[in-house]
Amino acid sequence: MRLLLVEDDDHVAAALSAVLARHGFDVTHARSGEEALHALLPAGGVPFSVVLLDLGLPDQDGFEVCGKIRKRTATPVIMVTARADTRSKIHGLNLGADDYVVKPYDTGELLARIHAVARRTPQTESAPGQPQDPAAPQALSLGPLTIELPNRRVFVDGTTVPLTRKEFDLLALLAQRPGVVFRREQIISEVWRTSWEGTGRTLEVHIASLRSKLRLPALIETVRGVGYKIVLPV
Template identity: 85%
Template sequence: MRLLLVEDDDHVAAALSAVLARHGFHVTHARSGEEALQALLPDTRAPFGVVLLDLGLPDQDGFEVCGRIRKRSTTPVIMVTARADVRSRIHGLNLGADDYVVKPYDTGELLARIHAVSRRAVPGEAESDDAAAGPAEPLRLGPMLIELPTRQVSVDGTPVPLTRKEFDLLALLAQRPGVVFRREQIISEVWRTSWEGTGRTLEVHIASLRSKLGLPALIETVRGVGYRLVAPAA
């Protein structure tokens, strides 16, 4: 995958580029917003799969760059920044960023988020692959079985009726067991809106899932961050 890294600190960019290269990414480094926008112009090479965008750029704010990218491209954008306040996260997601990662971050988590947004960016490709290979494989986590195509869930063979949002929330967490999802990311992906004013809704849905599934330890609260699914024992 080609990846565009927009970062004005050469030392940070060099270190991250080396890690990304070891994981099979072909990295192009842009040091400014204008350089990033020029790199995204159509050319004969394969398009970029993901843009990693720092916000503190020398020529223009990263939020402005994200807005300009969205006007010309659907390439997934992950904001990677030291700005940890909730307002910045909300603003970034509302501008069209696909994810928001705060520095310092765990490299493994960043790689997982890159793969996640790139998978979501090519639904047509995924659908054609599924059509050729047959129905998607069910997700089996201990006594719980999640059938994505039919949106059915069962525990120890007993069907568990879930609302649409409850299923979407469970499926999101279950596809990456052990990975912590930030609250803002869950709200963005499941409710397609910003965190502001929706936090209580998420908490209610988490509580409802724990109750209906009869597995209270299934979804773990990571204090101050979000939630992750802990695969239950068989």
Template identity: 80%
Template sequence: MRLLLVEDDDHVAAALSAVLTRHGFHITHARSGEEALRSLVPDSECFGVVLLDLGLPDQDGYEVCGKIRKLTATPVIMVTARSDVRSRIHGLNLGADDYVVKPYDTGELLARIHAVSRRTVQEDPATGAESTALLLGPVRIELPTRQVSVGGAAVQLTRKEFDLLALLAQRPGVVFRREQIISEVWRTSWEGTGRTLEVHVASLRSKLRLPALIETVRGVGYRLVAPAG
């Protein structure tokens, strides 16, 4: 797996790169936010995971995470000394898939990398190449091509339906607040758009023919329950 390590301390990066390389990762090291973003532009090298330090010399790591989310759905793990709950919540709300506090156990970091990558990376058996996809039982979500299939049969979704499904599918079992979904999918505030969200959820359930796939958490929001099979 190709991994983008965003870390301005060369000594820390060298030590971590050595460990990750021994475990089969191919490392690209970026020393700044700008360098990281250049590595992730369309048509550049495809990464399975981004390890993002927050204390970067040119930009705050939170800002970089937000920009990464606009470029790619590649999983982002924040690695930082900021251990307070508010910082963790802020990072996850910006789109990070996980948050690891320094100092950390290397074994735990490796486990977290594999955990987030399992949801997005599958090897094409014909070519041996990695492709970015979310696999949830019979549901396959191709992020780069924005294609969805259930049991191998293609399902036609609107742009917002796909964005909603992809958002929920990136963290199965996690409850997304209605306000958060509206903010991330529609890029607007909750006021006046609640009915729009309900309509899109109903449409997804109907088109996918899996009514239990998206669970309503009363008074809070929605979560995706991965089906078997």
């Protein structure tokens, strides 16, 4: 698995790279946002599976780098930073980060999170080189909402709504079974491919972001103590 480590501290990067290498990762180290963006340019080789992104970079803020990465690629991004405040976490996730890890962290947990975000969500993405199931639905229509599954596009009343990769995965999961309540644990397992209790806050942030972007506040209903469901439009 190829991994892009964006970290300006050479000592931190060297130590982490050594650990990652021992666990089978092919690590590329970028010391700045510009280096990271350049490394992501397609060069005919194997793409990166995950980006580990520090926020305190010398040339530009890590949040800005995350936004640029998300515009160029769907490669999962894990922010690894000492910024532990909730506002920073929410901002990072809204920019498209797939996970947010606060320093100091447990190396075992970081490795588990890397493997978790690297897994593709089977409901909306096919493995590279595999044809799509011709019997699978190509689009979902729920009143003013249309979800095009193959090209991962969402429309409300014909207007495109830009979503992050995880926001799309979450919406597509709920929309494929409208009216059915999805338990929080089930959503976290299928979209984030993990079972950590700490991911619950991430789910809440993504639900709030979807409601805001879609401007259909009644579409996703919270079932208190259980989870969420899509409410069919009248």
